[in-house]
Amino acid sequence: MATQLPELTAAARVRGLVKRFGDRTVLDGLDLEIGAGEFVALLGRSGSGKSTLLRALAGLEPISGGELEVPGTVAVAFQEPRLVPWKRVGANVTLGLDVPDPEAAAAAALEEVGLLGHRDAWPLTLSGGEAQRVSLARALVRRPSLLLLDEPFSALDALTRINVHRLVLDLWERHRPGVLLVTHDVDEALLLADRVLVLESGRIAHQTAVELDRPRQRDHAELIRLRSVLLERLGVAP
Amino acid sequence: MSPLTPSQSLSNGLNGRTNLLSASSIELARPVGRRGRIALRPPRDALLRVASPLALLLIWQLAGSTGVLPERLLAAPSTIAATAYDLFRDGVLTEALGVSLRRAAFGFTLGALVGIGFALVAGLSRLGEYAVDPPMQMLRALPLFGLIPLFILWFGIGETPKIALVAFGVAFPLYLNTYAGIRGVDAKLAELGQVLRLSRPALIRHIVLPGALPQTLVGLRQSLGVAWLALIVAEQINADAGLGFMINDAREFLRTDVVVVGLVTYALLGLLTDAIVRLLERRALAWRRNFLS
Ligand SMILES: Nc1ncnc2c1ncn2[C@@H]1O[C@H](COP(=O)(O)OP(=O)(O)OP(=O)(O)O)[C@@H](O)[C@H]1O
Numbered sequence: 001m002a003t004q005l006p007e008l009t010a011a012a013r014v015r016g017l018v019k020r021f022g023d024r025t026v027l028d029g030l031d032l033e034i035g036a037g038e039f040v041a042l043l044g045r046s047g048s049g050k051s052t053l054l055r056a057l058a059g060l061e062p063i064s065g066g067e068l069e070v071p072g073t074v075a076v077a078f079q080e081p082r083l084v085p086w087k088r089v090g091a092n093v094t095l096g097l098d099v100p101d102p103e104a105a106a107a108a109a110l111e112e113v114g115l116l117g118h119r120d121a122w123p124l125t126l127s128g129g130e131a132q133r134v135s136l137a138r139a140l141v142r143r144p145s146l147l148l149l150d151e152p153f154s155a156l157d158a159l160t161r162i163n164v165h166r167l168v169l170d171l172w173e174r175h176r177p178g179v180l181l182v183t184h185d186v187d188e189a190l191l192l193a194d195r196v197l198v199l200e201s202g203r204i205a206h207q208t209a210v211e212l213d214r215p216r217q218r219d220h221a222e223l224i225r226l227r228s229v230l231l232e233r234l235g236v237a238p
Numbered sequence: 239m240s241p242l243t244p245s246q247s248l249s250n251g252l253n254g255r256t257n258l259l260s261a262s263s264i265e266l267a268r269p270v271g272r273r274g275r276i277a278l279r280p281p282r283d284a285l286l287r288v289a290s291p292l293a294l295l296l297i298w299q300l301a302g303s304t305g306v307l308p309e310r311l312l313a314a315p316s317t318i319a320a321t322a323y324d325l326f327r328d329g330v331l332t333e334a335l336g337v338s339l340r341r342a343a344f345g346f347t348l349g350a351l352v353g354i355g356f357a358l359v360a361g362l363s364r365l366g367e368y369a370v371d372p373p374m375q376m377l378r379a380l381p382l383f384g385l386i387p388l389f390i391l392w393f394g395i396g397e398t399p400k401i402a403l404v405a406f407g408v409a410f411p412l413y414l415n416t417y418a419g420i421r422g423v424d425a426k427l428a429e430l431g432q433v434l435r436l437s438r439p440a441l442i443r444h445i446v447l448p449g450a451l452p453q454t455l456v457g458l459r460q461s462l463g464v465a466w467l468a469l470i471v472a473e474q475i476n477a478d479a480g481l482g483f484m485i486n487d488a489r490e491f492l493r494t495d496v497v498v499v500g501l502v503t504y505a506l507l508g509l510l511t512d513a514i515v516r517l518l519e520r521r522a523l524a525w526r527r528n529f530l531s
């Protein structure tokens with residue numbers, strides 16, 4: 001790992017990806033490259049194939065054609081936290097993790113998401129936001145080079161969501177995985193990502209770089225401008 | 239036996255799409271609702287609840303001592319209590335209990351091993367499913383007690399047919415529930431296992447088996463009910479020892495007091511094993527209990 005120059009390796013490379021369900025083509029020759037440490041957000045209408053792309057990158061969906069290259073470790077946080085209910089929070093974080101000291105790894109990861117005190121709690125006793133943070137800790141403890149997030153914040157209330165956004169940026173800046181964040185929320189995409197993509201007709205139909213320092217203000221003039229561009233691309237009159 | 243087997247659809251489990259969490263919250267509602275209601279009941283209410291059984295006992299006792307209820311039909315509670323004490327003191331009850339318990343334990347262990355073993359084979363591999371599930375589904379349709387004549391022909395009238403009957407009765411509820419439990423494990427968690435790169439043994443150990451456990455415990459409870467029933471029936475038919483023999487022997491001499499002592503002993507055994515299962519559930523399913531309290 002030390003001999004590799006992270007700048008030269010992409011976190012993920014997708015060329016001409018085709019995915020069909022029966023005779024319905026959901027992804028149709030899609031190209032995408034996510035740079036090492038790059039934060040990419042993916043927008044698209046419901047049913048446009050965002051989750052399908054993410055699942056393909058996670059190795060959960062066999063592809064019908066094209067190439068898919070993910071050189072490093074992948075970690076996923078799903079929309080629902082998917083904690084294993086019969087394992088305590090700490091054991092959930094380190095499930096399947098092959099490190100010399102899982103206990104310490106769990107403690108460090110939970111510390112980072114502010115939940116060290118819940119290490120011995122049962123998942124079903126956690127609030128939605130806490131469970132989602134555990135899910136993030138479980139993903140990050142694997143030191144992924146590609147972190148896939150499928151609307152992980154959509155079920156959270158507005159206040160919790162703001163906090164988790166901050167947390168995600170914080171964790172991203174510290175660990176620098178490449179990130180693909182699927183979201184419905186244009187603001188969320190603009191606040192977090194380096195690059196915002198729009199998926200349409202099975203391909204990346206549009207992309208916008210967001211070159212603003214973080215933390216970003218929602219009412220920044222450039223963000224307002226980008227928002228209306230993106231909403232238009234998504235077929236919503238701004 | 240068929241009314242005691244679980245009614246959940248297996249095809250539901252087969253395509254692996256059952257949502258575990260929603261399923262378990264339904265499961266949960268039952269026992270906790272029951273326990274909760276009892277716990278919340280004020281003491282005066284509890285007193286009122288024992289009033290009617292006590293009154294019945296009193297009427298029974300009066301009917302017995304005044305001779306309205308002749309002893310050859312049903313002995314009075316006081317007589318029964320005295321007989322229970324005598325039987326216990328003379329070691330008759332303890333010996334009969336020991337014999338019956340041994341049959342139940344052997345039969346149960348054998349049935350549980352077969353039931354859970356087959357469920358693992360059928361639940362964890364397609365080939366195993368094809369090999370094991372169709373015959374099991376066919377056999378479960380057989381009426382348990384209808385098998386007695388065959389068992390007598392095959393195994394004679396010693397201990398073997400009794401143990402076999404208990405084992406047969408125990409195996410099916412455990413098989414059906416464990417199998418359904420394995421197949422019903424949340425597909426989303428299986429997917430998580432894939433994302434976390436769990437090996438197949440690790441997936442089975444951390445996701446599949448613990449996920450199936452609640453359903454297996456349901457099967458355990460059902461199978462214990464069947465076990466006692468099968469034992470009681472088997473012991474009625476031909477026995478020269480055990481609780482059933484004690485009851486049958488007493489019938490010959492019109493000793494209704496001894497019959498009732500035997501029945502109460504069976505009932506206590508049933509309650510005891512139920513309490514053990516509840517304890518097991520409380521320990522093994524702590525992750526659910528905490529959610530509720
Ligand atoms: N396993 C499957 N079998 C058949 N069709 C599927 C399957 N999974 C997804 N699809 C179809 O593929 C299309 C894309 O689904 P996908 O879940 O990727 O959409 P999405 O962009 O994530 O939508 P949303 O924003 O609503 O989550 C949908 O039309 C869906 O019906």
Ligand SMILES: [Mg+2]
Nearest residue numbers: 050051052150
């Ligand atoms: Mg989706």
